[in-house]
Amino acid sequence: MxxxxxxHDHFMREAFKEAQxxxxxxxIPVGAIVVCDNKIIxxxxxxxxRLNDVTAHAEMQAITSAANYLGGKYLNECTLYxxxxxxxxxxxxxxxxxxxxxxxxxxxxxxxxxxxxxNKVLHPKTEVIAGMLSEECGEIIKLFFQxxx
Amino acid sequence: MxxxxxxHDHFMREAFKEAQxxxxxxxIPVGAIVVCDNKIIxxxxxxxxRLNDVTAHAEMQAITSAANYLGGKYLNECTLYxxxxxxxxxxxxxxxxxxxxxxxxxxxxxxxxxxxxxNKVLHPKTEVIAGMLSEECGEIIKLFFQxxx
Numbered sequence: 664m665x666x667x668x669x670x671h672d673h674f675m676r677e678a679f680k681e682a683q684x685x686x687x688x689x690x691i692p693v694g695a696i697v698v699c700d701n702k703i704i705x706x707x708x709x710x711x712x713r714l715n716d717v718t719a720h721a722e723m724q725a726i727t728s729a730a731n732y733l734g735g736k737y738l739n740e741c742t743l744y745x746x747x748x749x750x751x752x753x754x755x756x757x758x759x760x761x762x763x764x765x766x767x768x769x770x771x772x773x774x775x776x777x778x779x780x781x782n783k784v785l786h787p788k789t790e791v792i793a794g795m796l797s798e799e800c801g802e803i804i805k806l807f808f809q810x811x812x
Numbered sequence: 813m814x815x816x817x818x819x820h821d822h823f824m825r826e827a828f829k830e831a832q833x834x835x836x837x838x839x840i841p842v843g844a845i846v847v848c849d850n851k852i853i854x855x856x857x858x859x860x861x862r863l864n865d866v867t868a869h870a871e872m873q874a875i876t877s878a879a880n881y882l883g884g885k886y887l888n889e890c891t892l893y894x895x896x897x898x899x900x901x902x903x904x905x906x907x908x909x910x911x912x913x914x915x916x917x918x919x920x921x922x923x924x925x926x927x928x929x930x931n932k933v934l935h936p937k938t939e940v941i942a943g944m945l946s947e948e949c950g951e952i953i954k955l956f957f958q959x960x961x
Contacts, residue, residue, distance in 0.1 A: 715885045716876050717908035718867075727865050736864045751933055752908060755901025759866035779928055784900055 668701045671744070671766050675796040678744040678768070681708040681721065682803055688713065692803045695721035695745040697729035697738065704741070705729035721745060722753040726760050738762045739788070746800035748775035748793070754784045766792045768800030817850045820893070820915050824945040827893040827917070830857040830870065831952055837862065841952045844870035844894040846878035846887065853890070854878035870894060871902040875909050887911045888937070895949035897924035897942070903933040915941045917949030 674696060681694025685708035697705040707724035711717055722745050729743075730736045742764040749757060749767065754776030757765060765785070770777070770793070776784050785791070823845060830843025834857035846854040856873035860866055871894050878892075879885045891913040898906060898916065903925030906914060914934070919926070919942070925933050934940070 711885065715879050715883065717879070717885050718872055718876055718905050723867055727867055730864050730866070734864065736860065736866050750904055750908075752901050752904025755899055755904055756867050759899075759901060779933075784928075 671792065671795050674698055674703070674742070674744045675746070675766060675768060675800075677703060677706070678746050679796060679799060679803075681706055682746045682800065685709045685721070686803055686807055692807050693721045693745065693747045695725040695743060697725050697741050697743050699729070699733070699738075699741045704732045718752070720750065720753050722749050723756055726756050726762075730760070736760065742766060744795070746796070747771050747804065748777060750774045751776050751779065751784065754779075757789065758784055758786045761786045762789050764790045764792070766795050768795055769797050769804065770794070770801075820941065820944050823847055823852070823891070823893045824895070824915060824917060824949075826852060826855070827895050828945060828948060828952075830855055831895045831949065834858045834870070835952055835956055841956050842870045842894065842896045844874040844892060846874050846890050846892050848878070848882070848887075848890045853881045867901070869899065869902050871898050872905055875905050875911075879909070885909065891915060893944070895945070896920050896953065897926060899923045900925050900928065900933065903928075906938065907933055907935045910935045911938050913939045913941070915944050917944055918946045918953065919943070919950075 678694045678696045682692040686692035690709045693709045705725045705728035707721045710719040738760040746768040748771040827843045827845045831841040835841035839858045842858045854874045854877035856870045859868040887909040895917040897920040
């Protein structure tokens with residue numbers, strides 16, 4: 664039996680805090696955390712502007728950080744919480760990491776990996792839960808782009 | 813008129829040197845360079861084992877390094893030479909970087925981005941040249957896996 668002390672909602676709120684940090688830093692507000700055995704082992708938010716680096720998505724950093732913490736590159740015992748549906752790049756990284764579970768918030772209808780309907784990008788064993796805290800996670804991104812206009 | 817002092821073959825041989833460095837370091841031998849105005853501005857090879865990080869593909873590092881050199885995150889004036897067809901993750905990063913030109917060596921029939929036949933992963937403006945120095949680039953990978961058996 665899987666021991667679930669904290670709920671998906673609880674952890675997604677932690678990922679959302681990271682999105683808020685991105686917002687405050689004038690970055691597209693996406694946040695991610697990695698959880699292993701009910702413990703947060705990595706936290707990250709989008710840093711593409713500050714680092715001048717298109718690869719600095721929240722998920723990429725969270726995966727690198729979690730692997731660093733665990734001392735191994737596979738995250739099959741981990742859950743990644745991310746406030747936005749991962750893009751193709753991040754989904755590719757999630758596949759290489761053989762992630763155990765992916766929980767994401769708002770859908771990304773323009774860049775999300777689900778656009779690749781013909782091909783499974785993720786590892787076949789990765790469980791996916793979509794739409795967790797979707798409204799808040801989507802709203803902060805809308806707000807960000809409204810502010811930019 | 814585009815000024816081409818060095819040929820694609822020349823630059824792919826430089827990427828191949830990076831693949832050889834990966835081989836010597838017991839990493840899956842894939843190498844990449846980024847060229848801008850006939851000048852190599854980034855070099856990288858696969859470091860997934862040493863860094864314990866699935867995201868440390870040659871292309872990802874080369875993109876990060878090139879953007880760092882240029883001080884901007886878009887590589888629309890750059891050519892990326894990579895010895896192996898990029899995977900989905902790297903193709904996603906190449907798309908975000910709006911890369912000008914992608915020149916790759918050997919095909920990757922298991923993990924290459926061309927498996928996503930139904931969807932264009934790359935930016936529409938990215939020119940692609942496939943099969944440059946394909947034999948050597950493929951051979952070194954075969955050799956690596958033979959050595960591992």
